[in-house]
Amino acid sequence: MLECMPEGEVVHTVGKINPTKTCQPIGAMYAALGIHRCLPHSHGSQGCCAYHRMHLTRHFRDPVLASTSSFTEGASVFGGAANLKTAIKNVFEIYKPDIIAVHTTCLSETIGDDLPTIIKQSEVPEGKVVIHANTPSYQGSHITGFSNMVKAMVTYLAERDEEALRRKRVNIIPGFVNPSDMREIKRITASLGVDMTMFPDTTNVLDSPLTAKYDMYPEGGATVEQIRDSGNSRLTLALGAWSSNAAGAALMEKCGVPCVPLKVPIGLKATDDLIMTMREKFDAVVPEDLTLERGQVVDTLIDTHFHYQGKKVAIFGDPDIVIPLTEFVLTMGMIPKYVITGTPGKAFEEEVGAMIEAAGIEDYIVKAEGDLFELHLWIKEESVDLLLGTTYGKYIARAEDIPLVRVGFPILDRAVHPLMPITGYRGCLRLIEMISNALLERRDRDCLDEDYELVL
């Protein structure tokens, strides 16, 4: 698809071409799926909801259910209050969730529906809950939507009860990551002997096993009760500033639970930080197993460093994934030449820029709120050895004949990724394997017969 990079001087200043972000509600929907027996509800027209479900389904290869207010022209004139009230009533009656998590769409935002008031006026059965987040897509990205919904969980649900404090428990807000990553973070925490509440938690929701009997509400997800009780925990770890800090801060403000912001534990350093923080705050003992896993990562890095050292890589995707990924790529001795996210925010550029410069690399570009057209443009100027990002990179991969290692959201053309962590030490091994294999495959493909070797 070379033709899509036009000849000559190219200006791109307005609109997006080949975006690397999507809209807020899908993030809110994903977050809501991490609550046990929750039905996400899209307050807007059917189309948005259908798209969000479909997109999530394509990535996770699991059913994603959500209801919609089914706006028609009437709603756009008279507002969507009536639709939402009917919807809430219908949903509790028919689908019987414990909780409905309502998010808005561009349409209900533009109309200006006042959700808190509408929800107050709705019929909510005894013991059931409705929460909401405003998620206008003309601001931020799907990550903002995720963050807004996680924050709503706190503001609506979390409570403090001085009698019921749990000094040994940590709250973990995992960020917009795959269920496999949440599982891995939980495993690490459990092995440190620290009691934990994770929310949202999509393990056993979007990575559930096949049993030939379909549950509308799978086993997983943080229960409403657990989220309520999170106000009594000793500490919150907010993993990923873009997706988790807002909720962490809200919990601190509302219930006085201190919050430590950390990176999503991708790579050696970010994983170390997670473990060290828990060790320090909870006097936890790091078990042999984790030390062993770490040692294996370092051993592997040394065994393989010459496969990727000095290779140039372009990284794109969501900020909370891209930032620690850049850090790990630097650990590996690679050069992050272009780093781009679709989500707006200058802080991204500052953080990534500082990291790269600290590694002594001067020739690089970092951009927030960019698109893949721009990335392609830069690559045309000066190419890279590897692309690291979502499925949407495949056009550039083909046009420029650069290997693509798929990480992040969404991955629409490969399977199994939601079950395999890229976090923790095991995630490090997986990343090293994917990256070095991609480069070695390329070498085997491209080299002359006489350079084709059995042992590499």
Added chain:
Amino acid sequence: MEHDCSLASGGTGCISERQNSIITTGKNKSRIHCADDSLAGAVSQRACVFCGARVVLNPITDAIHLVHGPIGCATYTWDIRGSLSSDSEMYRHSFSTDLKEKDVVFGGEPKLAACIDEVISKYHPPAVFVYSTCVVGMIGDDIIAVCKDASERHGIDIIPVESSGFLSGNKIVGYRAAAEALMKLIRPKPGEVIEKTRKLNFLGEYNLGGEKWLIERYLNEIGIEVNVAFTGDSTVAALKRAPGSCLNIVQCTGSMHWVATNLEKEYGIPYLDVNFFGAENTADSLRRIAAFYGDPEIIRRAESLIEREMNRITPIIARYRKKLTGKRTAIYVGGAFKAVALIRQMKDLGMEVVVTGTQTGKQEEYDTISGLLSEGAIVVDDANPAEIERFLLDLKVDVMAGGVKERVLAYKLGIGFVDHNHERKECLAGFDGAVTFAREVYITTCSPVWKHLKASIGGEEL
């Protein structure tokens, strides 16, 4: 209604107001409720007007498809169709005005105009389609005026597609918006003369998995040339030659009948309904096209092609039929046209169709469907996942044909699945397609993976 409204897995069921959207063939003479808007609170499988319009127009390969709205609407429709191109890949890129808050407050017209200018200066496309989305409809951007201005400025077709999704949840409205855009595109400029030819246009063909190419090969072999398909692997220039064709063949009644009728009214081109799904349908369609041309040589060649292909594929299909006879199948697709074709094909494979549903079927179409099914089969309009689940389990379905959302649901229930939606990657049309289809059904129905469902390592059977 035979079934009560509770669900096998408990907890969920169908909305009682939806009972009229489900009928059991032979049991009641009541008519199905369809083309209603979905209820508030429903978990509907339906999409939106914009989606319908995108699906129809996006295969125009060398046009720029610019989505005027916030980013999501563009991202979700970026290259999701398996429509193949023999030349330009422009249509596979995603262009969005990426509306921001300030645009929503102050109006998005200036940004739209700037985006149009930018893409045209970059790519010099022969045409730009500008799709409106819900928000744009709400804030009242006059996309018609912006497109008209830009069109005058740049001297190319810049065609507004009025596809605000909230107008209706029904894709048919979007098909219609797309159809109107197409009619606008092909209308000759004053004084322009389109050369008359003996070629035909192929309406409602999207070249999924190369289907247009396959049918075109058949037609070429019997001595007929295709001018352009609406819209699979089409270019703006070829579409503009459409008024010069002598015949329109129309596949998929949902989106293209309106275009065919208008082409007849405006340009005097007659049309024929065709259907290239399944061997019988393909043979029948080829015969009718040949008969239209009336040329004995064309008719002879058509017969010999049909004979050759039938001889080739019949034994192959028979082999699959042996494996598949008696298996039970459910069909849930977008349009009734496809449902009808699928019912025939499934029956050809010796299978029993126990459930059929569509998202956008019309009353008459549901009557046709009921007519094809045996007693006790269920027909349903705009089903929700809970209903689909109930039917699949209660009626002991072995394999289902549907779209992406149904795929994962079927799999979760341990049921085979074939993709017959607008995103499929396989060529399922024509004689070769009939074989591919049989193979796809066989692969999923008889896969060894299902055996492992029953096994367990914990002692008791799952």
